[in-house]
Amino acid sequence: xxxxxxxxxxxGSTHLWNEDLAPTTGAQRTWRWYHFASLWVGMVMxxxxxxxxxxxxxxxxxxxxxxxxxxxxxxIVLLPMLLIGHAGTxxxxxxxxxxxSSFGTTGARIPALMRAIVACGWYGIQTWFGxxxxxxxxGVMIGHEIGGDKIVGLGINGAQLLCFLAFWAIxxxxxxxxxxxxxxxxxxxxxxxxxxxxxxxxWVYVKAGGFGPLLEQPSQFVEGGKKxxxxxxxxxxxxxxxVGFWAxxxxxIPDFTRFAKTQRDQVLGQTVGLPVPMGLLATLAVIVTxxxxxxxxxxxxxxxxxxxxxxxxxxxxxxxVLLVDTVSxxxxxxxxxxxxxxxxxxxKHISYRIGGYITASIAILMMPWKILESTQGYIFTWLIxxxxxxxPIAGILIVDYYLIRKTELDxxxxxxxxxxxxxxxxxxxxxxxxxxxxxxxxxxxxxxAAFPASFPGVAEGFKLVYTYAWFVGxxxxxxxxxxxxxxxxxxxxxxxxx
Numbered sequence: 001x002x003x004x005x006x007x008x009x010x011x012g013s014t015h016l017w018n019e020d021l022a023p024t025t026g027a028q029r030t031w032r033w034y035h036f037a038s039l040w041v042g043m044v045m046x047x048x049x050x051x052x053x054x055x056x057x058x059x060x061x062x063x064x065x066x067x068x069x070x071x072x073x074x075x076i077v078l079l080p081m082l083l084i085g086h087a088g089t090x091x092x093x094x095x096x097x098x099x100x101s102s103f104g105t106t107g108a109r110i111p112a113l114m115r116a117i118v119a120c121g122w123y124g125i126q127t128w129f130g131x132x133x134x135x136x137x138x139g140v141m142i143g144h145e146i147g148g149d150k151i152v153g154l155g156i157n158g159a160q161l162l163c164f165l166a167f168w169a170i171x172x173x174x175x176x177x178x179x180x181x182x183x184x185x186x187x188x189x190x191x192x193x194x195x196x197x198x199x200x201x202x203w204v205y206v207k208a209g210g211f212g213p214l215l216e217q218p219s220q221f222v223e224g225g226k227k228x229x230x231x232x233x234x235x236x237x238x239x240x241x242x243v244g245f246w247a248x249x250x251x252x253i254p255d256f257t258r259f260a261k262t263q264r265d266q267v268l269g270q271t272v273g274l275p276v277p278m279g280l281l282a283t284l285a286v287i288v289t290x291x292x293x294x295x296x297x298x299x300x301x302x303x304x305x306x307x308x309x310x311x312x313x314x315x316x317x318x319x320x321v322l323l324v325d326t327v328s329x330x331x332x333x334x335x336x337x338x339x340x341x342x343x344x345x346x347x348k349h350i351s352y353r354i355g356g357y358i359t360a361s362i363a364i365l366m367m368p369w370k371i372l373e374s375t376q377g378y379i380f381t382w383l384i385x386x387x388x389x390x391x392p393i394a395g396i397l398i399v400d401y402y403l404i405r406k407t408e409l410d411x412x413x414x415x416x417x418x419x420x421x422x423x424x425x426x427x428x429x430x431x432x433x434x435x436x437x438x439x440x441x442x443x444x445x446x447x448x449a450a451f452p453a454s455f456p457g458v459a460e461g462f463k464l465v466y467t468y469a470w471f472v473g474x475x476x477x478x479x480x481x482x483x484x485x486x487x488x489x490x491x492x493x494x495x496x497x498x
Contacts (some may be wrong), residue, residue: 014104017415018345020352023092024258031259035183036269039256039332043249044277045193046329047129047322053243053282054289054301059234060227063286069235071279073242078274080250080394080474082267087401088254089266091411095252095337096344099393100414102400102481109345110435111393115251116338118386120359122248123338124368127171129304130323131164136227136308137319138163156369165270167323168360174331175339175356182331183259190326196321197284204291212290237467244387244470246274250394252337253301335359351402385446388466391473392438396431399478402490404485430484438477442469 056066087098095115101106138159139145148157156164174181205211221231253270260266285301292300300306307318335356342355350358401407413419417426445466448458465472 011285014099014192015348016417018343018347018351020096020340021060021097021347021414023411025092029092029259029261031183031256031265031269033265033269033272036256036260036266037273038187039183040270040273040426041190041193041277042186042325043333044245044274044281044356045197045325045335046126047326048125049245049278049281050285050303051301052245053285055241056238057286057289057299058301060225060230061234061237061238062217062219063215063290065219065231065235066286067279067282069238070242070282071275073239073273074246074278075215076239077246077250078270079244080244080252080272080398081246081274083398083402084250084394085253085257085266085270086263086407089260089263090407091409092258093411093414094255094258094340096341097414098254099422100402101409102396102428103429103431104423104426105414105417105419105421107423107428107431110432111251111397112341113343114393115248116341116359116388117362118248119252119334119338119341120362120369121366121368121386123330123334123359124363124366125371126326126334127168128164128368128372130167130170130326131160133307133322133326134163134166135160136304137316140308140316140319141378154367160369165364167326168364170323171327171330171335172360174327175335175353175360182328182336186332189324192321193325197281200288200318201284204288205288208291208294209286210291210294212292212294212417215287215290222481240387240470241469242391247387247390247394247470248337249333251340251390251397252340255336255340256332274416302471312332328424385450385469386474388442388446388469389439391414391470392435392477395438395474395476395478396434396481399482400431403482430481430488433479433484434477437480438473441465441472441476445453447467 053063053066053070056069057063061069084095087093088095091098094252096108096112099111103111104211124497125133135146146157146159148159150157151161154161159361174185219225219231220227222228227234257266260269288306289299289301292298293308300309303322304319307322310318338356338359339352342358343350343352401409410420413421416422441462442465444455444458444462445464446469447455448463449466
């Protein structure tokens with residue numbers, strides 16, 4: 001399986017190589033299929049994924065339509081994940097190094113930085129969720145909500161800020177202790193999460209005397225409904241947002257698959273671990289929320305809010321499980337990738353661990369609670385907005401690896417600034433042009449969604465294109481890159497072989 005031997009002398013090329021970015025050795029390839037399945041079960045079982053179906057039901061879908069949309073989006077995003085993950089297992093290289101074959105040894109810093117900044121935002125969002133749980137737990141333990149005046153400029157009170165920083169500190173321990181501590185955390189917590197899901201189902205069934213009215217509620221898009229005939233105008237942006245939810249992982253999945261023992265392990269593990277658990281979690285969310293209508297007189301989609309309404313030991317157990325869950329998700333989904341990406345920006349000065357420190361620091365500065373202030377901001381601005389940036393990169397990587405390279409890379413050349421992947425000046429202009437073409441059609445729609453007051457006059461056509469942002473970006477960048485690169489690379493490869 002290994003095709004990743006790199007000459008020792010390349011360790012002198014410190015602006016392209018360090019121990020963390022070097023191809024994995026046979027001894028480091030310890031991940032079997034069940035590790036990948038556990039990784040995905042661990043990442044899927046998270047609060048943002050749980051609340052995704054909420055946005056769909058609130059948008060007018062029936063419970064069944066919401067679950068199918070979530071499942072379909074994850075089946076779609078699994079494909080680029082497996083395709084890009086192949087390179088990680090075959091050559092033992094992380095995403096930031098793989099991107100050098102298409103963007104160039106210097107140009108690869110652009111997709112690395114794009115992926116890293118998005119992940120910092122997500123890392124902050126999940127840390128905020130974790131801090132909110134500590135805040136809620138403390139309130140339940142002392143018998144009333146912790147209040148306090150909001151801090152000027154921040155928009156949250158002092159207790160909320162301290163809880164946010166406390167959860168941030170818990171995660172910091174794992175940054176210090178490295179990748180293997182994250183693998184162990186995922187493997188051990190995944191079965192616990194599945195067990196808790198069934199316990200929660202049993203609890204709401206007994207308490208509510210059934211699964212509640214939401215499951216029977218028809219779609220608002222049916223004839224006579226509040227949104228009759230509008231299904232597709234809600235479905236497509238929702239599907240794009242759901243795909244966008246894991247679009248970051250679809251890019252940097254080589255950061256994990258480089259530790260796989262075989263291709264079978266990464267393919268089987270990811271296929272078992274992503275679409276079905278994600279669909280089941282959406283089902284669980286809809287069923288539990290449906291029961292809350294009976295129990296509390298209204299639909300409660302936020303599991304932290306729900307946990308705080310439980311009594312006795314149940315609230316403590318529920319919130320501790322949610323805390324462990326959020327730590328495991330955040331580290332795997334939002335720390336590993338940017339840590340490698342920041343390292344690739346300056347391998348001589350930034351190790352994987354220092355990259356993790358940078359990620360955690362930026363996450364605080366982004367003030368994630370502001371991103372989450374509205375569902376509109378969360379779904380249309382954040383999820384679709386960054387999928388518009390990451391889709392084009394995925395299209396370029398896949399075309400480069402499969403159609404241009406035919407899955408054959410010269411790994412040693414990926415670490416040389418005078419090699420075939422430097423394209424002469426470190427930049428492959430074909431990738432930059434293709435990326436720009438993939439992003440530009442989505443830009444007007446993004447500006448309108450993010451800043452409606454400043455960009456009110458955007459044409460309906462651009463708004464429509466934006467609802468398919470990830471798909472549009474993948475397709476256009478893949479096509480443009482393929483056309484420009486046709487016939488360009490193979491002579492360079494032949495020349496290098498002499």
